Amino acid sequence: MRTAPENVRRVACVGAGVIGGGWVAHFLARGYDVTAWDPAPDAERKLRRLVDAAWPALISLGLAEGASADRLTVTDTLEQAVADAEFVQESAPEKLDLKRDLLARLDAATPPGVVIASSTSGYPMTDMQTSAADPSRLVVGHPFNPPYLIPLVEVVGGERTDAQAVAWAARFYEVAGKSVITMDKEVPGFIANRLQEALWREALHMVASGEATVRDIDLSITEGPGLRWAVMGPMLTFALAGGEGGMAHMLDHFGPSLKSPWTRLEAPELDKELYDAVVAGCDEAADGRSIADLVAERDRGVIDVLRATGRLDRGEGAR
Numbered sequence: 001m002r003t004a005p006e007n008v009r010r011v012a013c014v015g016a017g018v019i020g021g022g023w024v025a026h027f028l029a030r031g032y033d034v035t036a037w038d039p040a041p042d043a044e045r046k047l048r049r050l051v052d053a054a055w056p057a058l059i060s061l062g063l064a065e066g067a068s069a070d071r072l073t074v075t076d077t078l079e080q081a082v083a084d085a086e087f088v089q090e091s092a093p094e095k096l097d098l099k100r101d102l103l104a105r106l107d108a109a110t111p112p113g114v115v116i117a118s119s120t121s122g123y124p125m126t127d128m129q130t131s132a133a134d135p136s137r138l139v140v141g142h143p144f145n146p147p148y149l150i151p152l153v154e155v156v157g158g159e160r161t162d163a164q165a166v167a168w169a170a171r172f173y174e175v176a177g178k179s180v181i182t183m184d185k186e187v188p189g190f191i192a193n194r195l196q197e198a199l200w201r202e203a204l205h206m207v208a209s210g211e212a213t214v215r216d217i218d219l220s221i222t223e224g225p226g227l228r229w230a231v232m233g234p235m236l237t238f239a240l241a242g243g244e245g246g247m248a249h250m251l252d253h254f255g256p257s258l259k260s261p262w263t264r265l266e267a268p269e270l271d272k273e274l275y276d277a278v279v280a281g282c283d284e285a286a287d288g289r290s291i292a293d294l295v296a297e298r299d300r301g302v303i304d305v306l307r308a309t310g311r312l313d314r315g316e317g318a319r
């Protein structure tokens with residue numbers, strides 16, 4: 001039985017690390033009852049700490065009516081977590097065999113018809129749904145960190161997913177306050193991660209070859225294109241590079257430079273030297289700030305950007 005997206009009240013989150021915990025915080029803030037399960041022995045303590053740390057940001061964004069961190073129940077078993085769920089979000093580690101087994105287990109334990117979404121960063125659902133008895137209700141719902149602040153979710157099904165389950169998930173996320181891109185077919189890396197991956201590969205090449213430091217790379221985005229990208233995507237931003245001639249003039253003018261040997265899109269070897277350089281560069285960039293300090297700083301910054309660009313009021317949540 002599939003509840004209408006607008007009427008969902010109970011959400012289950014399975015896997016409660018960085019992303020699962022972020023989903024829990026998001027759904028709680030939108031007024032849902034949330035059950036969560038994670039096999040790690042100290043998972044509940046870490047999850048509640050993550051929710052507590054996120055809550056001030058969520059209050060400042062505005063909680064849905066009745067929203068409360070007390071509406072979180074951490075269960076002892078996966079089966080208890082999903083037994084009454086009207087939607088399930090899986091956020092377990094990015095390992096294909098683990099996802100396959102877990103999605104099959106979730107399918108067996110979740111009431112019939114209820115949509116089950118995976119947070120996977122890149123596995124096609126076709127490859128993950130192979131062991132489930134009912135693959136038709138399995139979709140990808142790929143979030144961005146932290147899911148309680150970054151609106152985007154990328155939604156796509158696999159070859160054996162029912163199109164109605166994809167449409168249901170897209171609508172549910174919208175009601176729950178997310179901004180949704182739905183893909184009609186499985187795109188390698190989805191859309192946003194494919195773009196991020198291209199940037200990331202170039203960044204690693206530049207660090208590996210000594211062309212740029214970790215700090216240079218971060219500054220080049222936060223003080224440069226990143227400021228524009230929060231307002232307008234790379235396409236419209238570049239249309240403005242063409243002045244009054246817009247994108248047509250931009251392509252006439254700069255199109256030939258696409259052939260310049262700027263990019264090195266083959267992945268660099270992630271050897272020890274590159275690994276150490278990236279880790280040390282990030283430690284240096286953190287300049288004594290702990291991960292918790294950086295999370296709080298990022299959250300404040302993202303909220304300021306969302307507020308400044310008028311993107312705070314989304315979705316109805318659980319009413």
Ligand SMILES: NC(=O)C1=CN([C@@H]2O[C@H](COP(=O)(O)OP(=O)(O)OC[C@H]3O[C@@H](n4cnc5c(N)ncnc54)[C@H](O)[C@@H]3O)[C@@H](O)[C@H]2O)C=CC1
Pocket residue numbers: 014015016017018019020037038039040043090091092093094098102119120121122142143144145
């Ligand atoms: N970290 C990120 O920035 C993003 C991650 N994702 C995706 O979210 C998923 C989770 O990633 P993270 O939260 O970063 O990882 P994480 O390592 O922070 O959390 C994974 C959690 O899953 C739990 N777990 C281990 N085995 C499990 C099982 N069999 N069943 C249920 N839970 C299990 C672990 O105890 C841990 O708490 C992955 O699919 C990842 O690709 C998606 C978007 C962004």
Ligand SMILES: C[N+](C)(C)CC(=O)CC(=O)[O-]
Pocket residue numbers: 120121143144145193196
């Ligand atoms: C690093 N990552 C590939 C897991 C990132 C994502 O999947 C999305 C994000 O939050 O940027």
